[in-house]
Amino acid sequence: MNEPRTLLAIDKVSKNFGRVTAVDGISLDIRENEFFALLGPSGCGKTTLLRMLAGFETPNHGRILLDGRDIARTPPNKRPVNLMFQSYALFPHMSVRANVSYGLEMERLPAKEIRFRVDAILATTELVAFADRKPEQLSGGQKQRVALARALVKRPRLLLLDEPLGALDKKLRGAMQLELKRLQHEVGITFVIVTHDQEESLVMADRMAVFRDGKLLQCDTPHAVYEYPADRFVADFIGVMNFVPGKVASDGVLAADGTRIVGTVPATLSPGAAAVASVRPERIRLFPSPETANRVAGTVEALAYQGLDLQLHVRTALSPKPFLVRVTADAADRRPVSSGDAVELGWDAADVRIFAD
Numbered sequence: 630m631n632e633p634r635t636l637l638a639i640d641k642v643s644k645n646f647g648r649v650t651a652v653d654g655i656s657l658d659i660r661e662n663e664f665f666a667l668l669g670p671s672g673c674g675k676t677t678l679l680r681m682l683a684g685f686e687t688p689n690h691g692r693i694l695l696d697g698r699d700i701a702r703t704p705p706n707k708r709p710v711n712l713m714f715q716s717y718a719l720f721p722h723m724s725v726r727a728n729v730s731y732g733l734e735m736e737r738l739p740a741k742e743i744r745f746r747v748d749a750i751l752a753t754t755e756l757v758a759f760a761d762r763k764p765e766q767l768s769g770g771q772k773q774r775v776a777l778a779r780a781l782v783k784r785p786r787l788l789l790l791d792e793p794l795g796a797l798d799k800k801l802r803g804a805m806q807l808e809l810k811r812l813q814h815e816v817g818i819t820f821v822i823v824t825h826d827q828e829e830s831l832v833m834a835d836r837m838a839v840f841r842d843g844k845l846l847q848c849d850t851p852h853a854v855y856e857y858p859a860d861r862f863v864a865d866f867i868g869v870m871n872f873v874p875g876k877v878a879s880d881g882v883l884a885a886d887g888t889r890i891v892g893t894v895p896a897t898l899s900p901g902a903a904a905v906a907s908v909r910p911e912r913i914r915l916f917p918s919p920e921t922a923n924r925v926a927g928t929v930e931a932l933a934y935q936g937l938d939l940q941l942h943v944r945t946a947l948s949p950k951p952f953l954v955r956v957t958a959d960a961a962d963r964r965p966v967s968s969g970d971a972v973e974l975g976w977d978a979a980d981v982r983i984f985a986d
C-alpha cells in the first residue's frame with residue numbers, strides 16, 4: 630500500500646494572546662483526503678489552531694506547510710483553504726444558487742464554468758430542488774448543505790469546518806455526520822473539523838487530535854484513541870471510563886481496600902506510585918466465570934435502558950463512584966437484574982488500562 634501523502638504539516642506552532650498561550654508548540658501532520666478532527670474541552674486552543682490554518686491568526690512561532698510551502702503568513706484569500714463557519718454566514722437576500730456561485734463570480738471565472746461547477750456541487754449536496762429558494766425557506770440541515778456547497782465549489786485543497794453541526798438538533802446531527810463523511814469521500818477534499826463533541830469525532834474522523842491547555846495529548850485513529858488513550862485525561866474525555874484509584878503493583882494496581890486490579894503496568898510507572906486502573910463499561914461482564922482475572926462484588930444501584938443496551942450503576946468497594954456497566958439487552962434477558970441485587974463484576978486483564986494519577 631502507498632504511504633498516505635502529507636498535505637498539511639503543522640510544525641512546532643505556538644500562539645499567545647498576551648500572557649495566554651492558546652496553542653503551545655503543536656506539531657501534527659494531516660494527510661491528503663483525510664477527515665481529521667481537532668477535539669478538546671473549551672479553551673484548549675482548537676479554534677485558534679483552525680484560525681491559524683485559515684489565515685485569520687498568525688502563529689508566534691512555527692511553520693504551517695501546505696504541500697511543502699509555508700503559508701503561516703499568507704493572507705486567507707491567498708490560501709487554497711476554505712473555512713466554513715458555524716453560523717453558515719449565508720447571504721439572506723440571495724437564492725441558494727446565487728449563494729453557491731458567489732465565490733466563483735468573485736474569481737471572475739467564465740459563466741459557463743461557473744454554471745457547470747455549481748450544478749455539479751448542487752447535485753452532490755442534494756440541493757438541486759432548492760436552487761431557487763432563499764436561505765430562510767430552508768431547514769437547518771439544508772442551510773448547512775448550502776454552506777458546504779458554497780465552500781466546496783471553490784475546490785479548496787483544505788476545507789476547515791468549525792463546529793459545522795453545532796446548530797442542528799440531535800437527530801439531524803446524527804444524520805448529517807454520516808452525510809458529511811459521504812460528501813468528503815465523494816469530493817476527495819481534506820476536511821479538518823473542530824468539535825468539542827467526542828462522539829462526533831469518533832463517528833466521522835479518520836484520525837483525530839486531542840488537545841488540552843494548548844497542548845497535543847494524542848493523535849491517532851478514533852479506535853486507537855478509544856482503546857489506548859495516551860493518559861488519564863484522554864481516557865476520561867473520550868467515551869465513558871471506570872477508574873479505580875490505587876498504587877502501582879508489579880502486575881497491576883492495588884486499590885485502597887486491598888483488591889488487586891490485574892493489568893499491564895506501563896514502563897513509565899514505578900512501583901508504589903499513585904495510579905488508576907481503568908476499564909470501559911462494555912468490557913465488564915456480570916456474573917463472570919471464576920477464571921476471570923478481575924472480579925469484584927457489588928450492588929446494583931440503578932438501571933437505565935438505552936435502546937439495545939442496559940446501563941447499570943453498580944456500587945463496589947473499589948472506588949467512591951459507582952461502576953458503569955453496559956450489558957446487552959440479550960444478556961439482561963437471560964439473567965435479569967434489578968436495583969438492590971448483589972452482583973459480581975468481572976473483566977479481563979487485557980481490558981485494563983493503567984495511568985499515572
Ligand SMILES: Nc1ncnc2c1ncn2[C@@H]1O[C@H](COP(=O)(O)OP(=O)(O)OP(=O)(O)O)[C@@H](O)[C@H]1O
Pocket residue numbers: 646649650651669670671672673674675676677678825
Ligand atoms: N483573540 C483572543 N484574545 C485573547 N485570548 C484569546 C483570543 N482567542 C482565544 N483566546 C484564548 O486562548 C485560549 C484558547 O481559545 P480557543 O478559542 O482556541 O479555544 P477552544 O478550544 O476553541 O474553545 P471553545 O471550544 O470554547 O471554542 C482560551 O484561553 C481563550 O480565552
